[in-house]
Every structure is written in structure tokens, then in C-alpha cells.
Amino acid sequence: MNALPDFEHCYRAVASRDRRFDGWFFTAVTSTKIYCRPSCPAQTPKRMNVRFYRSAAAAQRAGFRACMRCRPDAAPGSPEWDARADVAGRAMRLIADGVVDRDGVAGLARRLGYTERHLNRLLSAEVGAGPLALARAQRAQTARILIETTELGLAEVAFAAGFGSIRQFNDTVRAVYGGTPSELRAARRPTAVVPQQGWTTVPVRLAYREPFAAGELFAFLGARVLPGVEGLADGTYRRAMRLPHGAGWVALTPADGYVAATLHLADVRDLSPAVSRCRRLLDLSADPDAVDGVLGADPALRADVAAVPGVRLPRSVDGFEMLCRAIVGQQVSVAAARSILGALAAALGERVDAEGLTHTFPTPAAVAEAPDELLPMPNARRRALRAAAALAAEGAVDLNGGEPADVAAALLAVPGIGPWTVSYVMLRGLGEPDTFLEGDLGVRRGAAALGLPDAPKALAVRAGAFRPWRSYAVIRLWRHAAQAAGRASGG
Structure with missing residues (x-):
């Protein structure tokens, strides 16, 4: 899927609330100025009021704010950007890993071997937003997670999420979520996570596309754990991570429709890189329907794919x-x-x-x-x-x-x-x-x-x-x- 599907294709996916398209594109409604996942349970909007965008950042750039019901900013990642080895795919992965926040657009361009101007033009053409807008969308998501799941002061949240000022933080959160940081915190959902001494504990849901052969994936990782670095016990995989600003560790447990990740960070600025690396480790942005469609058509693998659909590629955090x-x-x-x-x-x-x-x-x-x-x-x-x-x-x-x-x-x-x-x-x-x-x-x-x-x-x-x-x-x-x-x- 190298281009946005035609309007009818997208609209049918929205009308059927098809989860398989979550992350492939985003639905924006002009009458409400809200953008959603294709699978959002809200009433299907009228055709005349619908616009489709390749990325959450593109929808935000067009003036739409995130739906607080389906949380489109937390949709499964696009399989296209996860798999593509070209400049756009690599840029999207590096932005998700926090490179723009750490090194700026200039640093991202250097790593990719392009000028800033050309990189901005390329990403704008591919996903409808340049690197700064894409990084801004990610900062907003990081800020929401920290606001809703930690007791950090809002000023600490702002700088941990990568914002350069409190004003920028407030303006972005209000534009993206339609409410102030204080309002998001007041409406947050309570969590049952017990903080670990010496760490900032952040629970996150890592969404994926069904089917997901979690048992096979975790068994593969469990058979290869490095003593002291990682471990598998009672269905939960734990591993230590070397992150840009310090050490951290994560506990990952499969759940219905997502992997529950409890992150423990020495520096909360590492939240986005940690989430990105956990998703990469478990191959959570893969499109299992596309993979199984090809492998399941082969006589040698047909029975195996039917018996165990959704096998993922065990990757790495490093x-x-x-x-x-x-x-x-x-x-x-x-x-x-x-x-x-x-x-x-x-x-x-x-x-x-x-x-x-x-x-x-x-x-x-x-x-x-x-x-x-x-x-x-x-x-x-x-x-x-x-x-x-x-x-x-x-x-x-x-x-x-x-x-x-x-x-x-x-x-x-x-x-x-x-x-x-x-x-x-x-x-x-x-x-x-x-x-x-x-x-x-x-x-x-x-x-x-x-x-x-x-x-x-x-x-x-x-x-x-x-x-x-x-x-x-x-x-x-x-x-x-x-x-x-x-x-x-x-x-």
C-alpha cells in the first residue's frame, strides 16, 4: 500500500469498522474537527464530511484533533513504514525513536544522508507532514501518556516529552486533544501499577493487528534469553534496555488486542524510544493478513499458517x-x-x-x-x-x-x-x-x-x-x- 487507497475503499473500511486498516490511514470529520482510527466505534460520518490522511500528524496539521474515544494516536503503527527500507520508511522509524527530539531535523537529515529541505519535501509528499510535524505528533502522544499514567508535574511532563517550552506544550496538547493538560489529568483513568523504587513507572498499551501468535513469539524469545539482561516467567517477558538518556527495563505481557508494557525508566525522556523499541522487538506493526496470505497460499506452509496464524518476526531492541x-x-x-x-x-x-x-x-x-x-x-x-x-x-x-x-x-x-x-x-x-x-x-x-x-x-x-x-x-x-x-x- 504505497499510496492512500481511493475514497470508496477507505470509506468502506470506516463503515465496517475494519481494524485491519488502523494505522494505514486516519479518518477526519470536518463537522466535528476530530480525526479517528478507521475502526472507531462512533457513528459513521457522512461522506461529505470525511477526509482521509496518511498519518496522524497530517490530520493534526490540517486542524483536526484526536478522538478521545478510539485514541487514534495510539493506533498500531503502519506496516508500510515498519517494513520499507527507503528513506521515508527509515525516517519514520528514526522519528519514532526520538531522533528529532535529540538531534533536531538536521541530525535526522545527516543520518539519512539528505538535506533538510529535501527530507521535508519527501516526507510531506509521502505522509502529508514534514519531520517537525511528525515529531510534534509524537510529543503530544508521549505527553498524554505521562499526564494520564504518572504523577509527574505538568512542567516535568512538558520537557520529558520533548517540548521546548510550557507554552508550546499547552498549545500542542490543546490543539491535538481539545483540552488542556490539567483537564486530561483530571479525566485520566486510574492505573494499578506499583511504582518501582528508583524508576519512573509508565504503563502503556502496545496495540497490534490480529491475529497475533503471542505464545510462539514469547517462546522464541524465552528460549534465547541472556541471563541478567532478559527473562521470561509466568507469561511475562522482561528485559533491560540501554536507552539514549539512561538505563531502563520493561515487562511485556500479551493481552486481548494489545501487549501490556510496564516501562521503568531512569529518565522519562526515554519514553518514546522505549515504546518504539518494544514495538520493534515484538514486530507489532506487522500486517499479519498480508504475510499469512502469501505464506498460507504455499502448499508446504498452508497447514502451519492455518494452525498458527499471525506469527511475528522476533526482532531486537538493540x-x-x-x-x-x-x-x-x-x-x-x-x-x-x-x-x-x-x-x-x-x-x-x-x-x-x-x-x-x-x-x-x-x-x-x-x-x-x-x-x-x-x-x-x-x-x-x-x-x-x-x-x-x-x-x-x-x-x-x-x-x-x-x-x-x-x-x-x-x-x-x-x-x-x-x-x-x-x-x-x-x-x-x-x-x-x-x-x-x-x-x-x-x-x-x-x-x-x-x-x-x-x-x-x-x-x-x-x-x-x-x-x-x-x-x-x-x-x-x-x-x-x-x-x-x-x-x-x-x-
């Missing part, structure tokens, strides 16, 4: 961590890689000490300087890990928003890093939707279990039928390999 997992995990078991990386985090990561979590994963600079005793592996692999970490520390490779071709080229230039490692980073680190690991042992075993060819070349040819969602096929093949072997399979 692309560098996934690079380390890929390098350390070469030719060793999942358990051995977990042990090495857990010890590395305990020695070099920032302390967290909360509910079984002890450390964040270390920085690239720390790993580049790690002593030999923390890297018990062959010399060639140790040199590759240090060299890759040095590239990440210097900013020569961007593992959290870089152009995939540039990332791949930079990593392949490192002695000891080959195509499998790069493909693994593309799949789980950058979340590329169409990466296939035909030489991976787990993929080959899963293919054999489903009657597919298990020779790499033949399997690669056969996997062409899974385009453009080969990464999701990899996850299904890993799962079948694990079932056949009775243990965890894949990286």
Missing part, C-alpha cells in the same frame, strides 16, 4: 546486540552463546537490579575493548567481534536505522563476517521482511520436516514463493526444526 548474537552464535549452541553473552553483559553492562534483571547489554565501545577472558571463542571470531563493535562505536555502521545495503556492505568488509551473519542481522536486527537463510542448519531441518528441499541452493530457489515475506518463513521453519528435534533451533 541492533548491535543482535550483531553480537550472530557473531558469537556461529558454530556453537544457543545455550553456549547465551552463556558467553550473559557473562559479557554482567561484566560490562550498566547495572539495573530489578526483578531478576541485573544489567543492560554493553555498548559497542565496551565490547570493542573487552579483554580476552570475556570472549572465550576462536581468535578469528574474537577479532571479528571487536572490529564490528569498533565500527558501531565509531558510527561507521548504523545498526538501528541504517540503510540495509550500507550495513551489509560494511559488515561483509570485516574479516570473519560472512553472508550468514549479515543475513541474521538483517532479519532480526534490522527487521528486514524478505531475508532468507538457506544455509542455516535450523532452516534446512525445518524445510526437511515440511517436505521442502533441504539443499541450500534448491531451498533458496523454492523459497522464492515466499517473497516478499521470506523472513517470516524462516521463523516458521525454525519452529518446525525445534519441534522435530525437541529443542530450540535457530539463532
Whole structure:
């Protein structure tokens, strides 16, 4: 869906309250000056009063305020921006991660390799709003969450959300939500979250599109937890995070229609980046209907898709961590890689000490300087890990928003890093939707279990039928390999 659907298509989605279109576009009503999700339960507006926009920011820019019933600002993210590797897609992901708030539009443009003027023109054409308007919409959502879920003073909320002044904060909240910050706080819904000492606790609902194979996703993550960095217990996944302004940790629990995320932040300015990274980790902006439509049409995967719809791509909160997992995990078991990386985090990561979590994963600079005793592996692999970490520390490779071709080229230039490692980073680190690991042992075993060819070349040819969602096929093949072997399979 590279362009806004025609009016009739959009209006039918609104009339049927079709949740599948939430995040794809937004419905604005001229008679009320309110914009909504397509699935809003309110009465369907008259055709003459309806306008459609590609983004919440575009609707806000046109003078519409957010519906307080369907909360369109908290709709599932657009699968298009989550999957696209072009400049617009990368820009949208970086804005969601708070880059504009931290580095300004100039910093965003530098990371993307474009001038500010060209970037503004490109985003305005694609989503109807430039980077400043998109960042403003995100600040408004962050402010609403902090107003409604914390006891922070409103001035603290304003600056934590990224506003430059109290006046700007008040004006934006009033324009976006039709009420003052004080009115939003007075009407807030009570929460049952118990604050953790030393942290600002913020509960958030992370929306997704049905279907959502939460059990399979959490089982995959649970089989690969790094001791002290993450854990899975009683259906809740917890992990520590290294965020732009300090450490944090999150507890994620699947619920009906959303994932309940309880964020614990050392600095509340990290709320937007933390939410963005949790969504990325769980692949919550994916369009499962599109993925399952392709994979379910293939005879080899048809029964699996019917039995377990909505399988997601387990991604990461830190692309560098996934690079380390890929390098350390070469030719060793999942358990051995977990042990090495857990010890590395305990020695070099920032302390967290909360509910079984002890450390964040270390920085690239720390790993580049790690002593030999923390890297018990062959010399060639140790040199590759240090060299890759040095590239990440210097900013020569961007593992959290870089152009995939540039990332791949930079990593392949490192002695000891080959195509499998790069493909693994593309799949789980950058979340590329169409990466296939035909030489991976787990993929080959899963293919054999489903009657597919298990020779790499033949399997690669056969996997062409899974385009453009080969990464999701990899996850299904890993799962079948694990079932056949009775243990965890894949990286």
C-alpha cells in the first residue's frame, strides 16, 4: 500500500469498522474537527464530511484533533513504514525513536544522508507532514501518556516529552486533544501499577493487528534469553534496555488486542524510544493478513499458517546486540552463546537490579575493548567481534536505522563476517521482511520436516514463493526444526 487507497475503499473500511486498516490511514470529520482510527466505534460520518490522511500528524496539521474515544494516536503503527527500507520508511522509524527530539531535523537529515529541505519535501509528499510535524505528533502522544499514567508535574511532563517550552506544550496538547493538560489529568483513568523504587513507572498499551501468535513469539524469545539482561516467567517477558538518556527495563505481557508494557525508566525522556523499541522487538506493526496470505497460499506452509496464524518476526531492541548474537552464535549452541553473552553483559553492562534483571547489554565501545577472558571463542571470531563493535562505536555502521545495503556492505568488509551473519542481522536486527537463510542448519531441518528441499541452493530457489515475506518463513521453519528435534533451533 504505497499510496492512500481511493475514497470508496477507505470509506468502506470506516463503515465496517475494519481494524485491519488502523494505522494505514486516519479518518477526519470536518463537522466535528476530530480525526479517528478507521475502526472507531462512533457513528459513521457522512461522506461529505470525511477526509482521509496518511498519518496522524497530517490530520493534526490540517486542524483536526484526536478522538478521545478510539485514541487514534495510539493506533498500531503502519506496516508500510515498519517494513520499507527507503528513506521515508527509515525516517519514520528514526522519528519514532526520538531522533528529532535529540538531534533536531538536521541530525535526522545527516543520518539519512539528505538535506533538510529535501527530507521535508519527501516526507510531506509521502505522509502529508514534514519531520517537525511528525515529531510534534509524537510529543503530544508521549505527553498524554505521562499526564494520564504518572504523577509527574505538568512542567516535568512538558520537557520529558520533548517540548521546548510550557507554552508550546499547552498549545500542542490543546490543539491535538481539545483540552488542556490539567483537564486530561483530571479525566485520566486510574492505573494499578506499583511504582518501582528508583524508576519512573509508565504503563502503556502496545496495540497490534490480529491475529497475533503471542505464545510462539514469547517462546522464541524465552528460549534465547541472556541471563541478567532478559527473562521470561509466568507469561511475562522482561528485559533491560540501554536507552539514549539512561538505563531502563520493561515487562511485556500479551493481552486481548494489545501487549501490556510496564516501562521503568531512569529518565522519562526515554519514553518514546522505549515504546518504539518494544514495538520493534515484538514486530507489532506487522500486517499479519498480508504475510499469512502469501505464506498460507504455499502448499508446504498452508497447514502451519492455518494452525498458527499471525506469527511475528522476533526482532531486537538493540541492533548491535543482535550483531553480537550472530557473531558469537556461529558454530556453537544457543545455550553456549547465551552463556558467553550473559557473562559479557554482567561484566560490562550498566547495572539495573530489578526483578531478576541485573544489567543492560554493553555498548559497542565496551565490547570493542573487552579483554580476552570475556570472549572465550576462536581468535578469528574474537577479532571479528571487536572490529564490528569498533565500527558501531565509531558510527561507521548504523545498526538501528541504517540503510540495509550500507550495513551489509560494511559488515561483509570485516574479516570473519560472512553472508550468514549479515543475513541474521538483517532479519532480526534490522527487521528486514524478505531475508532468507538457506544455509542455516535450523532452516534446512525445518524445510526437511515440511517436505521442502533441504539443499541450500534448491531451498533458496523454492523459497522464492515466499517473497516478499521470506523472513517470516524462516521463523516458521525454525519452529518446525525445534519441534522435530525437541529443542530450540535457530539463532
